[in-house]
Amino acid sequence: MNVSKSASQQGYHKGNLRDRLISTAETLLQHEELDALSLRRVAREVGVAPSAIYNHFSNLDELLAAVAADGYRQLVVLEQTAYGNIEDSETVLRQLIGDYLQFAAANPNLYRLMFSRRVVGYRALPEVGEAGDTSFKLSVEWWYGEGSYDPAKSAIHYPYALAVWSLCHGAAMSMLDGMVTMSEAPDQNVDALANVLADVLLQGARSVFSK
Amino acid sequence: MNVSKSASQQGYHKGNLRDRLISTAETLLQHEELDALSLRRVAREVGVAPSAIYNHFSNLDELLAAVAADGYRQLVVLEQTAYGNIEDSETVLRQLIGDYLQFAAANPNLYRLMFSRRVVGYRALPEVGEAGDTSFKLSVEWWYGEGSYDPAKSAIHYPYALAVWSLCHGAAMSMLDGMVTMSEAPDQNVDALANVLADVLLQGARSVFSK
DNA sequence: AACTCAATATGAACAACGTTCATATTGGCT
DNA sequence: AGCCAATATGAACGTTGTTCATATTGAGTT
Numbered sequence: 001m002n003v004s005k006s007a008s009q010q011g012y013h014k015g016n017l018r019d020r021l022i023s024t025a026e027t028l029l030q031h032e033e034l035d036a037l038s039l040r041r042v043a044r045e046v047g048v049a050p051s052a053i054y055n056h057f058s059n060l061d062e063l064l065a066a067v068a069a070d071g072y073r074q075l076v077v078l079e080q081t082a083y084g085n086i087e088d089s090e091t092v093l094r095q096l097i098g099d100y101l102q103f104a105a106a107n108p109n110l111y112r113l114m115f116s117r118r119v120v121g122y123r124a125l126p127e128v129g130e131a132g133d134t135s136f137k138l139s140v141e142w143w144y145g146e147g148s149y150d151p152a153k154s155a156i157h158y159p160y161a162l163a164v165w166s167l168c169h170g171a172a173m174s175m176l177d178g179m180v181t182m183s184e185a186p187d188q189n190v191d192a193l194a195n196v197l198a199d200v201l202l203q204g205a206r207s208v209f210s211k
Numbered sequence: 212m213n214v215s216k217s218a219s220q221q222g223y224h225k226g227n228l229r230d231r232l233i234s235t236a237e238t239l240l241q242h243e244e245l246d247a248l249s250l251r252r253v254a255r256e257v258g259v260a261p262s263a264i265y266n267h268f269s270n271l272d273e274l275l276a277a278v279a280a281d282g283y284r285q286l287v288v289l290e291q292t293a294y295g296n297i298e299d300s301e302t303v304l305r306q307l308i309g310d311y312l313q314f315a316a317a318n319p320n321l322y323r324l325m326f327s328r329r330v331v332g333y334r335a336l337p338e339v340g341e342a343g344d345t346s347f348k349l350s351v352e353w354w355y356g357e358g359s360y361d362p363a364k365s366a367i368h369y370p371y372a373l374a375v376w377s378l379c380h381g382a383a384m385s386m387l388d389g390m391v392t393m394s395e396a397p398d399q400n401v402d403a404l405a406n407v408l409a410d411v412l413l414q415g416a417r418s419v420f421s422k
Numbered sequence: 423a424a425c426t427c428a429a430t431a432t433g434a435a436c437a438a439c440g441t442t443c444a445t446a447t448t449g450g451c452t
Numbered sequence: 453a454g455c456c457a458a459t460a461t462g463a464a465c466g467t468t469g470t471t472c473a474t475a476t477t478g479a480g481t482t
Contacts, residue, residue: 017459034328039440051442052460060440112328117245120388159407163378166385166408170377177331196370197377204415228430250469260432262471267430271469 018056020046025067029109034116037109039063061118068119071110078103090202097168098194104172105190111172167197229267231257236278240320245327248320250274272329279330282321289314301413308379309405315383316401322383378408 025042039060043050057063078099082092104111113119171193236253250271254261268274289310293303315322324330382404 038438040438049461050440051462054441055459115384117323117388159404160411162382162385162404163408163411166381167374167378168381169384170379170381171373173326173380174373174377177328193370193373197374200371200374200412200415202415204411204413249467251467261469262433263431265470 017046017048017052021053021056021063022066022070025063026070026110029067029113030107032109034109034112037064037113064113065119067110068114071107071114074107075100075103075114090198093201094195094198097164097198098191100168101172101175101190101194102187104176108176112176115169164201167201171197228257228259228263232264232267232274233277233281236274237281237321240278240324241318243320245320245323248275248324275324276330278321279325282318282325286311286314286325301409304412305406305409308375308409309402311379312383312386312401312405313398315387316398319387323387326380375412378412382408 021042024045025037028037028042028045039053040050042063043053053060053063057066079096082095082099175190175193232253235256236248239248239253239256250264251261253274254264264271264274268277290307293306293310386401386404
């Protein structure tokens with residue numbers, strides 16, 4: 001086993017196809033709807049035969065899951081950066097929710113893929129499904145623990161984390177599908193929405209709005 | 212224009228195809244995944260040529276939207292029944308959330324269709340998209356107004372209603388996709404989840420769980 | 423009671439899709 | 453230099469949504 005061995009394991013004929021498939025699929029999602037992301041479309045874009053994909057993924061679902069997993073990783077980075085700022089927990093929560101919504105707004109089709117049944121429901125890859133929700137739950141639990149994440153308290157914090165994620169996900173979906181009326185200045189509106197959600201979580205819905 | 216005219220407008224050769232298409236599609240959703248609900252599959256089930264559908268719907272999306280609209284109506288009935296009970300607003304909210312989650316749990320594939328991008332995003336039918344979210348928002352606003360629904364306050368209550376719906380929708384999705392660990396007795400678990408969500412909304416997340 | 427015509431159903435066709443398989447090509451290792 | 457596993461190809465199959473020309477139906481008019 002010399003050094004070149006690991007390189008040969010990733011050996012290929014026309015560039016590292018697996019990575020190129022994932023990245024081009026991700027690029028396509030930036031400009032086209034999720035429906036347009038077909039196996040043949042990706043193959044065409046990369047300049048390879050459709051059947052070549054099956055040397056690296058057993059399925060289209062597996063390719064999509066890999067793309068989604070990449071999105072999960074980006075989300076985890078956002079979260080880690082958010083609570084990397086040592087401030088009061090309220091500020092952290094607001095930034096957490098804000099970053100989450102901004103990510104969804106900036107990558108609508110990737111976000112839809114990440115939480116589509118195709119990826120989440122079938123759990124083709126072990127990292128998918130688990131990673132998708134646990135990443136956010138962990139960060140929330142971390143915040144709730146005021147900086148000290150205690151796995152033992154996980155069961156206690158679980159429903160709270162679920163509520164936080166549900167609120168964010170539902171709002172993100174409403175946003176992406178145009179249910180929320182976003183007048184002008186989308187970034188500003190996203191932040192405003194995030195703060196409303198944080199208010200509800202912090203103080204309860206009832207006290208947030210004047211009776 | 213005599214009486215039989217309206218009957219002749221709904222005239223058909225092999226039964227009222229439009230209604231039969233919608234109902235069979237809805238029946239199929241009770242036993243099969245959303246992917247399995249293809250245009251040809253519905254046509255096959257009804258016993259009609261695929262192209263016959265285009266005499267009643269211009270699209271597959273339009274047929275799916277009609278099915279979803281039927282789901283919306285069921286949801287509205289649930290909501291109206293919930294706040295038809297004149298009790299304290301907290302009880303109404305708990306029942307509202309509980310019924311919502313129970314509906315999603317009882318009709319997972321129909322629920323997924325109702326809030327799929329295919330139906331919500333494209334808004335093929337006017338009743339779809341609008342009706343889907345406004346129905347729930349209205350009932351929530353009604354509850355918030357303590358029985359007297361005031362359209363003028365709609366703008367004020369809007370973000371609150373959005374938060375409520377987001378919470379329910381996100382939790383429903385987590386539930387359907389197996390993110391929430393449902394041990395045994397699903398009905399009981401759904402109610403427990405609904406109460407947690409209501410707690411969060413009523414008191415704020417922070418005070419709900421012991422620090 | 424026969425006729426008419428719009429409404430409705432049919433069947434064949436097309437392009438695009440995911441997937442499979444036999445075949446061809448590549449490039450690192452002995 | 454040559455072998456062999458890894459990788460890429462192209463053709464094929466079944467399925468999908470959609471279109472179009474054609475056929476059938478049945479209610480309203482004569």
